[in-house]
Amino acid sequence: MRAALITAGRQLLAEAGLAGLSLRAVTRQAGVSPTAAYRYFADREHLLAAIATSGVWELTADLEAADRLGVDKLQDQACAYIRFAVANPALYRLIFGPERLSHYPELESALAAAYGVLAARVAKQAAPGRATDKTMACWCLVHGLASLAIDSRLPPDAGPAQLLAARLTATLSLEN
Amino acid sequence: MRAALITAGRQLLAEAGLAGLSLRAVTRQAGVSPTAAYRYFADREHLLAAIATSGVWELTADLEAADRLGVDKLQDQACAYIRFAVANPALYRLIFGPERLSHYPELESALAAAYGVLAARVAKQAAPGRATDKTMACWCLVHGLASLAIDSRLPPDAGPAQLLAARLTATLSLEN
DNA sequence: CGATTATGTTGACAGTGTCAACTGTTTTTC
DNA sequence: GAAAAACAGTTGACACTGTCAACATAATCG
Numbered sequence: 001m002r003a004a005l006i007t008a009g010r011q012l013l014a015e016a017g018l019a020g021l022s023l024r025a026v027t028r029q030a031g032v033s034p035t036a037a038y039r040y041f042a043d044r045e046h047l048l049a050a051i052a053t054s055g056v057w058e059l060t061a062d063l064e065a066a067d068r069l070g071v072d073k074l075q076d077q078a079c080a081y082i083r084f085a086v087a088n089p090a091l092y093r094l095i096f097g098p099e100r101l102s103h104y105p106e107l108e109s110a111l112a113a114a115y116g117v118l119a120a121r122v123a124k125q126a127a128p129g130r131a132t133d134k135t136m137a138c139w140c141l142v143h144g145l146a147s148l149a150i151d152s153r154l155p156p157d158a159g160p161a162q163l164l165a166a167r168l169t170a171t172l173s174l175e176n
Numbered sequence: 177m178r179a180a181l182i183t184a185g186r187q188l189l190a191e192a193g194l195a196g197l198s199l200r201a202v203t204r205q206a207g208v209s210p211t212a213a214y215r216y217f218a219d220r221e222h223l224l225a226a227i228a229t230s231g232v233w234e235l236t237a238d239l240e241a242a243d244r245l246g247v248d249k250l251q252d253q254a255c256a257y258i259r260f261a262v263a264n265p266a267l268y269r270l271i272f273g274p275e276r277l278s279h280y281p282e283l284e285s286a287l288a289a290a291y292g293v294l295a296a297r298v299a300k301q302a303a304p305g306r307a308t309d310k311t312m313a314c315w316c317l318v319h320g321l322a323s324l325a326i327d328s329r330l331p332p333d334a335g336p337a338q339l340l341a342a343r344l345t346a347t348l349s350l351e352n
Numbered sequence: 353c354g355a356t357t358a359t360g361t362t363g364a365c366a367g368t369g370t371c372a373a374c375t376g377t378t379t380t381t382c
Numbered sequence: 383g384a385a386a387a388a389c390a391g392t393t394g395a396c397a398c399t400g401t402c403a404a405c406a407t408a409a410t411c412g
Contacts, residue, residue: 001359001360022398022399022400023399023400023401024398024399024400025399032360032361033360033361034361034362034399034400035360035361035362035400035401035402036359036360036361038400038401038402039358039359043400043401044399044400044401093273096323096327096329097269097273111329132331132334133343133344133347134347136321136330136331136334136340137317137344137347139320139324140316140317140318140320140321140324140344141313141316141317141320142316142320143320143323143324144315144316144317144318144319144320144321144323145312145316147272147319147320147323148315148316148319151272153272153287154312155308155312158308158312164312167309168309168312168313168316171309171310171313171348172347172348177390177391198367198368198369199368199369199370200367200368200369201368208391208392209391209392209393210368210369210392210393211369211370211371211391211392211393212390212391212392214370214371215389215390215391219369219370220369220370
C-alpha cells in the first residue's frame with residue numbers, strides 16, 4: 001500500500017501539479033480514508049520525500065542508460081537529464097524544490113547515486129585534478145537549465161532545451 | 177499599504193520560510209484583518225508574485241553594483257548572485273520556485289532586467305556570436321549553483337559557494 | 353480458540369484561501 | 383456645502399487542509 005500511495009501521488013503530481021498533491025487527495029485517489037497514509041508516513045513531508053525519492057531513482061536509471069547507450073556520453077547524460085525534467089516538471093520541482101526535503105536519508109542517497117553517475121563520466125573525460133570542479137559545474141549547469149526550462153524562463157529563441165543542454169555542456173571544455 | 181504587506185511578507189519569509197508565508201499570517205503581521213489583502217492582491221499568488229518581484233529588483237541592483245565596482249566583473253556578478261541567494265534563501269526559492277509564478281508580467285520584466293545585467297557583461301567579454309550561449313550557460317550555472325547551495329546539496333568539501341561560483345564561472349572559457 | 357498486533361476508519365480541531373455582505377471614510381460632483 | 387460615489391477595511395461564513403486521538407476490523411500466532 002505504501003507503493004500504492006506513492007504511485008497515486010505521482011499520478012496526482014503529473015495531473016494537478018504540486019498544488020494538487022495534498023495528503024487527502026492522495027488517499028482519495030488511492031481509494032482509502034483521509035488519514036490512512038499516517039500508518040505509513042509520519043508526515044505529509046515524508047510522503048512527499050518518498051515520492052521524490054522514487055523519481056530520483058528513475059532519473060538515475062535514465063542517466064545510466066544514456067551513459068551506457070550514448071555516443072557523446074556526457075552530452076547524452078545532459079540530454080537525458082533535461083528530458084526527465086521536462087517530462088516530469090512537477091516531480092522535478094518537488095525533488096529540488098523549496099520543500100525542506102533535505103535530510104531525508106533515502107532521498108539523499110538516491111541523489112548521491114545520480115550524482116555519482118555523472119561524476120563517473122566526467123572523471124573519465126576530464127583532466128585529472130579538475131574532475132570534481134568540472135563535475136560540479138556540469139551538474140549546476142544542467143540543473144539550472146532544467147529549472148529554467150521547466151518554468152519557461154529561457155529566452156524564447158533558445159531552441160529546445162535538450163539541444164541547449166548538449167551545446168552548453170560542450171562549452172565546459174573539460175580538458176583543461 | 178501594498179508596500180506594508182510586501183515588507184511584512186518578506187519579514188515572514190525570512191523568519192518562517194515559505195511555509196510560514198500564509199496570507200493570513202501576512203495580514204496578521206501587518207496588523208490588519210485577515211482578508212484585507214484582497215483589496216490589493218487578487219490572490220495569494222499575486223501577493224507572492226509581488227514579494228518575489230521586490231526581491232528580484234534587489235538582486236538586479238546587487239548585480240549592477242558588482243559590475244560597477246568589481247575588478248573581475250563577471251566573477252563578481254556571480255559572487256553577488258550567490259551571496260543574494262544565500263542571504264535570502266526563502267526569497268530566492270520563492271522567486272525561482274515551483275509556484276506557478278511565471279506569466280506575472282512585473283516579475284517577468286524584473287527577471288529580464290537581471291538577466292540583462294549579466295548579458296551585457298558577457299557581451300563585453302565573450303567572442304562575438306557566442307555571447308547568447310555563453311550568457312545562458314553562465315546564468316544556468318550560477319542559478320543551479322545557488323539552488324544547490326541553498327538546499328545544502330553541494331558536496332560538503334566544496335568550500336564556500338561564492339568562491340565556487342567564481343571558479344566555475346571562470347571555467348566557462350568565454351573567449352572561444 | 354483467544355490474545356495481540358497490524359491495518360484502516362470516524363470524528364474532531366485548528367488553520368488556510370476565498371467570497372459575499374457590511375461599515376466607515378474619503379473623494380468627487382453638482 | 384450636500385448628495386453620491388469610490389475607497390478601505392472588517393465580519394462572518396464555506397470548503398478544504400494537516401494532524402491527532404479513539405475506535406473498529408482483520409490477520410497472525412501462541
